[in-house]
Amino acid sequence: MMKHLLTLFLFSLLSITNAQATQENDVLPTILPLLQENTVASKQQAINTIATSSDPRKAAYLQALLAGELYLHPDGTLALITNNQALDAKTTEALQLPDTEFKKITTTNNLRSQLRKALEQLNMTDPDPKVRLQAATNLLSTITPEIAQYWRQLLGTETDSKVKAALQLGLDLADLNATEKSTRLQAIQLLAGNLAPEVRKRLQPLTTDSDPDIAQAAQRSLKQINDQIKLYSYAETLFFGLSLGSVLVLAAIGLAITFGVMGVINMAHGELMMLGAYTTYFIQQLLPNFIDYSLILAIPAAFIVSGLMGILIERTVIRHLYGRPLETLLATFGISLILQQLVRTVVSPQNVPVANPSWMSGSLEINSVLSLTYNRLYIVIFCLIVFTLLFMVLRKTNLGLQVRAVSQNRAMARAMGVRSARVDALTFGLGSGIAGVAGVALSQLTNVGPNLGQSYIIDSFMVVVFGGVGNLWGTLVAGLSLGVVNKLLEPWAGAVLAKILVLIFIILFIQKRPRGLFPQKGRAAGD
């Protein structure tokens, strides 16, 4: 209790001194006319004034400007507006002004990078080591002898090992331009194997240095770095391939059920994915404040929507056409056009915005040359989960048993008491539902619009046919390997040619092995 009181007392004392300081060092009167002028040059001057002032709230001002939360009222009130709440920028008291009158103070790239630099200088002494590390890393490119001097001081008092390393890196970089040769050589050696892009930038000109020793040392260090980068870039390509592959698998896996197991050529498969993507959009619209969670909710919802639509299509159209592949193809193609135009008329011909939840944005930095983007990473994982679940359903459940029985021998299955019509509808619904779930994943990668399905339908058929009709494992292996092959080809063939080469490869492969990678064996293969 005593302790609390003491803190409270100290705190109030602090705010009193703060208030006094504010009156003396208040930067607002100087910058207000500059902000009101509202040109790039005047704003630049305003930022400089704030950064060099000793106003205790200067970090807050810069932060707000950078985030675009600083608003100006015609009467000269500067406000922080976040989530529709207006606070006075100076006193942080709530404002009761009509917010329509406020005009946002806009920034451009040049202003933002100026703001960031100014803020990072302040952040070098931030209590949070993460913030300090970020600041040190971002300031590496601006290092000069004067700054190096300051960093040396900081290094003396720094406790966090990561921040220490970043500071040391900065000092080494500064040493590259030192006057003494031994210092330079030592710095070059210390920098060998460091993957930060700044290191490469600074070593590159040294490889042609007038001093042969320096040039040689720089070349050696640079080679060491480049060898490592090469290794990581292979890992990166592999990851890109797997992520493209998992998208292909997700798109194809529903089709592997409807086409592979039931033998229905479903051209509307892409549109079922589109419905799944639109479901994600509608759920986000319904829950605008829960963007981070709505995606999770969208998965079962999309499964139900697309699954029900699939059952509807099966009951009304496809069941009359079993055993007539050409008619099924035409009928489902018609359905796909109807669904597309339906969305165009009911929702809009424009694409709809689907937001990425915060946990799907950004990337996992393994080091400064290899980073895996979260959205792709999650989709690879998601793809494997969907695959496993589907596999379990087909292998371990009663429905799965009946599905396999009907697909292997319909007459026999019926004789054993399986209601084949019901199984057909459920199987088609399952395949369609999975397509809907794939649509949720696609909504995070690509545009959600009426044409979404069309761009994936060819790829889906390609994967299923390549993997071997009727084989889930085949679909997985085919999808992932096509993804990796595509990404291996892309760097030297270009995106357009890579796609063509993959198609040619599949055509040749199908000539040689018409039943795909993993052909069905036994009696089921007969029909």
Next chain:
Amino acid sequence: MLLTTKLKQTLLALGTAAAIGFTTLAQAADDTIKVGVLHSLSGTMAISETTLKDTMLMLIDEQNKKGGVLGKKLEAVVVDPASNWPLFAEKARDLIEKDKVAATFGCWTSVSRKSVLPVFEEKNSLLFYPVQYEGEESSKNVFYTGASPNQQAIPAVDYLMNELEVKRWVLAGTDYVYPRTTNKILEAYLKSKGVDEKDIMINYTPFGHSDWQSIVADIKKFGSDGKKTAVVSTINGDANVPFYKELGNQGISAEDIPVVAFSVGEEELSGIDTKPLVGHLAAWNYFMSVDTPENKEFIKKWQEFTKNPKRVTNDPMEAHLIGFNLWIKAVEKAGTTDTDKVAEAMVGLEVPNLTGGTAKMLPNHHITKPVFIGEIQEDGQFEVVSKTPEVAGDAWSDFLPDSKNIVADWTGKETGGTPCGNYNTETKKCSGQNF
């Protein structure tokens, strides 16, 4: 027997009714001047083109409220070429032959324009084309109210070079005629400015490309060389969203590697999550955010017409407005809607644009336009960071070896007396439309 008589009677009645209907229709047609609107309302291009159809309907409606033109009301004839290029030519033929339109406003993609061009030339009818394009064309029957490369791409590159001090260039585009020609011009232009071959990276992707991982990783590597790098993007339509998303996810911000786009406008931004795009640039001849009284009034009218207070305006809409106003003015000046007379009256006419300047129709059938560079803001609008005075549209690029000696002049002043759209100033010969 009785049945057949009855049938005959019915048929007769129907026939008369139809005949009466027809004559009233024909009469109505005589009292109005028909204007063709040739924009896709379905298929992939519907996203962009439906807006332009609505713009034309609004403009025609407004002109009729002012009393039409030459004492007659205007009547819009809207057809749907369904994003299908050969169908564009068929629909254009229908408009000219069956509906007898006085002029047509339409097309978006270059391939659709190339497809209708022979029809308009054969039937001698007028087309107003409102979209930025790759240039290298000037037809007697077409008025190009969108930007040619020297009114969009080159000023954008100048801005990056002079203001942002960009030294390395990525030219990324979708694989079709507009990006390929524009990039060819830009490459030649950059080289003429002393940019080294290895500081230029050119990349093409298919339509609707959605897997940008490796390309963005390449751009990142290309940009980590120490020299300031920028991307000049002619990536079209849908492919932009995943591209910007990938840039954001791989941690490339607009401050590190800015992207300047020629196909991303307010309309495209209104359909997407703009967060990853903030700070990237676009070059256009009009932005909705330009603060002039003319623009404010136009936006108000548009939002009232579409009954949507959040509806945005964009560059091709302004181009249609300018084209339409020029046509009205030319028809009034010529006193007729006859193609040749209107085309002759058109050259040299001036109308105000929406950004406080004037658009003048040049002898090469292109117009003068100011160039704006804007930074994308979170609300899907642009903050203008640079503005040029009006630039005259150049039909034939000066930076391509094949076309630098070619000029277009439909008054004949610069082309040896005879009007010509493809005149070689060296050989003094007028060729056909293509080389």
